[in-house]
Amino acid sequence: MKKIIVSALILAATCTSIVVPAGEAAAQQWDRHYDRYDRYDRRDPPPPPRRRHNNDGDVIAGGLAAGVIGGLIGGALANGGGPRYIDPPPPPRPRCWFEDRRVRNAYDGGWHMESLRVCQ
Numbered sequence: 078m079k080k081i082i083v084s085a086l087i088l089a090a091t092c093t094s095i096v097v098p099a100g101e102a103a104a105q106q107w108d109r110h111y112d113r114y115d116r117y118d119r120r121d122p123p124p125p126p127r128r129r130h131n132n133d134g135d136v137i138a139g140g141l142a143a144g145v146i147g148g149l150i151g152g153a154l155a156n157g158g159g160p161r162y163i164d165p166p167p168p169p170r171p172r173c174w175f176e177d178r179r180v181r182n183a184y185d186g187g188w189h190m191e192s193l194r195v196c197q
Contacts (some may be wrong), residue, residue, distance in 0.1 A: 087148035091141065157165045171196045 173196040180191045 078153050083148075083152050087144065087152055089145050091144040171197070 173194055175192045176195050177190050178193050179188050179189075180193075182189050
């Protein structure tokens with residue numbers, strides 16, 4: 078059961094890393110603030126344009142690597158740190174039943190019937 082759950086988690090991590098698109102990140106968006114830039118100092122050149130990525134698969138490769146590493150860590154945690162000693166099952170319980178037997182009576186020296194538990 079643990080292997081099925083860990084496999085499902087690995088599959089989910091891999092699929093989400095492939096399906097989720099990565100957006101562009103920029104520290105500043107200069108294209109919206111040219112008027113402020115020009116107002117402070119007109120002698121400096123404008124900042125360089127933002128570099129456009131050509132989507133060569135770096136994001137996908139990073140997501141796959143993160144999924145594999147996460148799967149290895151999750152598998153190690155699910156395994157519990159390595160092999161464990163498991164006690165063998167206890168021996169089967171003895172078969173027992175009740176039988177009516179003649180027993181000597183200690184009070185009067187006679188005999189009477191009692192139900193005794195007999196185990197094999």
